[in-house]
Amino acid sequence: GLLTGLGAAGIAGASGLAAGGLIERDTSAQGDLARELSRGRSAPEEGRPPALLTPTPSQVHVVAVDLRAERPDQVSQQARTVLRLWGEQARELHEHGLAEIVEGAPTQGLHPASLGITLGLGASLLERAGLAGRRPEPLADLPEFAADDLDPALCGGDLMLHVGAEDPLVVSAAVEHLLGLVREHAVVRWSLPGFQRSAATAADPSATPRNLMGQIDGTVNPHPDQAQFGPQVLAAHPDEAASWMDGGTYVVVRRIRMLLDDWFDLEPHQREQVVGRRLSDGAPLGGDREDALPDLAARGDDGEPVIAANAHIRLASPERTLGARMLRRGFSYDLGWSGGRREIGLLFTAWQADPRTGFTAVQRELDEGGDALNTYIRHEGSAVFAVPPVRENQPHPAHDLW
Numbered sequence: 445g446l447l448t449g450l451g452a453a454g455i456a457g458a459s460g461l462a463a464g465g466l467i468e469r470d471t472s473a474q475g476d477l478a479r480e481l482s483r484g485r486s487a488p489e490e491g492r493p494p495a496l497l498t499p500t501p502s503q504v505h506v507v508a509v510d511l512r513a514e515r516p517d518q519v520s521q522q523a524r525t526v527l528r529l530w531g532e533q534a535r536e537l538h539e540h541g542l543a544e545i546v547e548g549a550p551t552q553g554l555h556p557a558s559l560g561i562t563l564g565l566g567a568s569l570l571e572r573a574g575l576a577g578r579r580p581e582p583l584a585d586l587p588e589f590a591a592d593d594l595d596p597a598l599c600g601g602d603l604m605l606h607v608g609a610e611d612p613l614v615v616s617a618a619v620e621h622l623l624g625l626v627r628e629h630a631v632v633r634w635s636l637p638g639f640q641r642s643a644a645t646a647a648d649p650s651a652t653p654r655n656l657m658g659q660i661d662g663t664v665n666p667h668p669d670q671a672q673f674g675p676q677v678l679a680a681h682p683d684e685a686a687s688w689m690d691g692g693t694y695v696v697v698r699r700i701r702m703l704l705d706d707w708f709d710l711e712p713h714q715r716e717q718v719v720g721r722r723l724s725d726g727a728p729l730g731g732d733r734e735d736a737l738p739d740l741a742a743r744g745d746d747g748e749p750v751i752a753a754n755a756h757i758r759l760a761s762p763e764r765t766l767g768a769r770m771l772r773r774g775f776s777y778d779l780g781w782s783g784g785r786r787e788i789g790l791l792f793t794a795w796q797a798d799p800r801t802g803f804t805a806v807q808r809e810l811d812e813g814g815d816a817l818n819t820y821i822r823h824e825g826s827a828v829f830a831v832p833p834v835r836e837n838q839p840h841p842a843h844d845l846w
């Protein structure tokens with residue numbers, strides 16, 4: 445559901461406010477949740493990357509920047525400055541909100557909206573800063589995939605800023621503020637705003653959200669209650685060189701355009717075969733509930749597999765990918781039309797301990813197995829960032845790099 449695969453801390457924090465009497469009780473569950481989220485703060489918890497602590501926000505903006513400098517010592521200097529400014533401001537914004545720290549801010553009169561800021565470092569930053577020796581092995585470049593249709597202008601980046609909240613104005617104003625602070629040091633390489641349905645609109649806010657293809661997306665995901673969550677999602681770096689990432693996570697961000705005219709030309713039952721799940725309730729074909737285990741061996745009366753050989757969930761299943769797992773948090777994007785072309789799709793983010801055994805292992809299966817979904821999507825942007833854990837009242841862990 446909305447909370448699937450995410451720490452309960454964000455919600456717990458918001459409920460704390462409710463218990464303190466700040467929230468008027470609403471009889472409907474979605475009223476409660478929507479209010480808690482929109483009024484909540486998302487102060488990061490010790491030792492965890494903030495984006496993984498909060499429920500998936502309904503609004504997000506991922507911005508990748510490059511530092512302006514070219515000489516390694518100057519790149520280092522700028523990286524330190526930007527990380528310090530963003531680290532300090534993130535703390536202020538989490539605690540006080542923009543309106544309290546900037547006079548005349550656009551967010552005056554708005555609740556904090558669970559604003560959450562997450563910072564990531566790209567491999568290009570470490571290489572350009574002369575810190576190749578501190579580059580953790582999981583921060584490897586992604587290999588090329590047959591299905592790639594990447595535009596270099598939509599890929600990579602020295603640093604990532606991931607801003608999420610329950611309100612689009614709060615996100616926009618925070619991004620503007622944070623980028624304004626570092627204008628002298630950094631230029632935006634690419635950025636992509638995304639969204640999910642809001643808790644206030646959902647008939648059942650705990651239900652797994654749908655993407656713009658109409659599919660329930662996010663069902664199979666590691667959950668923080670599960671023993672596997674730590675090993676699969678959080679990075680373990682006992683080695684000295686990469687210790688700055690111990691307890692962090694690696695995020696793979698992909699801009700995946702959807703060819704929705706072609707998709708909706710398919711009959712609904714054909715769309716179900718592409719993924720291997722029912723459109724109505726997200727149950728695996730042949731199963732009766734969303735959380736039923738897909739029966740990949742089942743065959744129909746015609747002797748054909750019930751879940752097709754090239755169905756997305758068959759190829760992405762742990763059986764095929766040796767149990768590779770990542771926390772997938774998908775957002776929709778809709779940028780209208782550009783040069784007459786529809787710019788709409790999935791802002792795919794996947795958080796894992798090691799992209800080589802997470803995203804890359806799965807994407808390779810989807811590629812080599814000829815994922816039926818590939819006809820209806822185009823991978824246009826790609827990046828990997830190291831997301832260190834947050835340590836309260838301490839400088840950003842990336843400062844250990846210098």
Ligand code: HEM
Nearest residue numbers: 659660661662663664700757760761762790803806807821
């Ligand atoms: C499952 C959609 C891209 C990995 C699913 C499901 C849907 C879906 C509807 C079934 C429900 C669920 O478990 O969430 C999409 C769409 C994509 C896309 C529309 C692109 C626009 C990707 C990519 C990866 C990926 C790029 C990783 C490389 C997975 C995994 C599962 C999954 C691991 C769970 C499989 C299992 O049942 O074990 N996806 N997906 N997906 N997808 Fe995707």
